[in-house]
Amino acid sequence: MSTTDVIDDTSHIPAELLPVMEALALVGRSLCRTIKRGPLGGSLGAGVGENLGGDQQKALDVMADDAFAEELKSTAVRYYASEEQDDVVELNPDGRFALAIDPLDGSSNIDVNVSIGTIFSIFEAKNGDPDGSFLRPADEQLAGGYIIYGPQTYIVVTFGNGVQSYIYDPDTNAWKLVETAHKVPPQASEFAINASNYRHWSPAIRAYIDDMLAGETGPHERNFNMRWVASLVAETHRIMSRGGIFLYPGDERKGYERGRLRMVYECAPIAFLIEQAGGKATDGHDRIMTQQARELHARTPFVFGSAEKVARVAAYQDLPTDEVNALFGNRGLFRA
Ligand SMILES: O=P(O)(O)OC[C@H]1O[C@](O)(COP(=O)(O)O)[C@@H](O)[C@@H]1O
């Protein structure tokens, strides 16, 4: 078993990516400590600016972005694309990789002690083509993963050969391999969606959710539970752990026609992980992994989780309009 003082078992990490993973792990354990100290380290949730996507930047967003960019400079990452940077940044001109990152995901939870995270995606760089290194099919990713800063702190990652997870051990200050082939449970009774947007959804999404809310009185003939943490990494970790489905569809709000989540540094890496764990990830109908972003901060509707549930959402989208009506409860196609 190969090991370093940062990651205790590196046998599942491709050798050429090990320095990059160690850099992410170093910053991850430092961010873990900063987040656990909360206000003792200053106001992590204070507004400090606005990013290209129009989201308010919090102090921890910028702190995390700076820390990852600085640490990755000494690795083979040539191009760095971040939620917090308007354009691609060249870190190491001699590098061979392109890394996309959401340095701090779930920013609305920074000040309320709810799990937050980091999401990362790694491609082979296209020399002299910074944007083209990221605007390409998601299935060209070499790695996709997240760090979740919660009651436990984990790195969950795939290199295309199943999903591994490492837990941060504060006693040894190292990351310990705890899972080598994680699978998303195929059955589940939880769905995650921001229900406050109900009136803005398409008829198909409303019908799908109405049928879930109808529970045992509707076509599924059983009850479901709902979750919404407003932290994509926390929702992903729950679904990776016990199954379920997550939906952030496009809606009628201005700027939300393609939903809220970004393809390059949120949806593509999560989709890679979920598919490697036996789940599905789509834009509500088509696989994320065969799609590519047209610009760095492009959004996409995003549905992922237990395979059978994700497939069912696509079936609602295929129904003729006059049938997409939750009162039309005898749709045999959707009986549980
Ligand atoms: O506040 P909303 O509309 O429910 O959106 C919540 C979603 O927004 C996000 O916080 C966006 O990510 P950032 O915090 O990195 O901008 C996701 O983590 C989460 O799933």
Ligand SMILES: [Mg+2]
């Ligand atoms: Mg995010």
Ligand SMILES: [Mg+2]
């Ligand atoms: Mg973010």
